[in-house]
Amino acid sequence: MRRLAHACICTSLVAAAASAGDELPSASAVVALELEAGLARQSVVYLHLDPGRRTLEIKARGVVLESVNLTGIELVNYQPLVGGHVPAAPPVPAVWKVTSAPSDRERELITPETLRPMQDEEEAPAAAASNPSPTPTVIAEAPTSFRASLDMSWDLWLTNSLPPQGLWSRFAAAVKDGWQRMHGHGESHSAAITLAMAPEDVKRLYHVIRAGMTILVTADTP
């Protein structure tokens, strides 16, 4: 992931196409631009996924704050080994909304059991002491693979490697899952738009993706 200078404010390739003048922008490019204008009007940070360019950008007010290069993008469906299928991709351009993200749930909880009255000033929790001794919170390592739920019944799965698709790999995965199901630990996942990227980028996006965040999906290039 790279931090972009403001100089490369690129509202998007769509914008470039639209402002070209001579060239007629495609209807989908115009709709994408209108969707982006709608998001840029708000004081929120949003993501811009462009499957064609294989980028996921963090943006605000139409400005790219950071850009992530995707090493892969696939639709993944968690289904039985025999007869499983991958549904058709959701239509674009579109705005998706994150309804649930692990970073919202996995938080350190501070719960004092009881509260005691303050006796005098010296006992006060003021950090005005001349030699303060910090007590840093232990920070959990962000995962390199996680799923967030979207409002259109799909998941967004960010991972550092796409699931292997060889027959043997899938068979082994199905056996493992079957074993877990026998013991009551089987998992179910919605179909997922799966984005592969460098591990550090997954961690960074784990920090950013929260419930309520919007994702603009466009198709600038075929």
Next chain:
Amino acid sequence: MSTEPRPIQASDEPRPRKPRPRLVVTLAAALIVLAAGTSAVLARLGRCDHAGPFTLVMGQAGEERDAARLRKRAAQAQKEIERVRPRGVYLVVDTYRNRLFLEENGKVLRSAVCSTGKGAVLRDPRNGHEWIFDTPMGERVVQSKTKNPVWAKPDWAFIEEGYLPPPPGSDERFDNASLGDYALYIGNGYIIHGTLFKSLLGRPVTHGCIRLGDEDLEFVYRHAPIGTRVYLY
């Protein structure tokens, strides 16, 4: 009487075990069949990932055919984006890397190490009320600035330490050392301020505010006027 030794008979010696290749092979085969069968049953019971390409499917957008109308819509949308994009001096805060940038028209004037929200949740044992110590994301504006700020401590500052919050307005509520020399208020109680805990700069340890070192704070205070936009992500 014969003194010749009696010829050794086969029945006198311990019988060597006969190899039973058929049994071993049969057992091995049975094991393999059992394992394969079990695997097949488990595989039938279990699930795995089926992947396919992300093929772009155009939505209803493709119905507009009027070229002039398309151009007009594109120009309007572009104009709208241009209208809202940041200009002049603004601040960008990367809450993952704990970095703050003071920028002017795309040029970074100052890059600083900061500390942002630790993301923990504090629960009040008396009523279950919760505070989330996140630095908010999105756009904010510097609403006011001050030198030698005094921190009016909210309830959570006491509860986190295990104390009952004192009454509003009491002396214990006010702390004139923790915020450093300057403060820039960006709304909802969030402040860009200094710190006593300089060794923790670069780490997410705050309750949502943005802490800076002394020199960086002074620079930001002097160069970011009231009204400066702040982009937090």
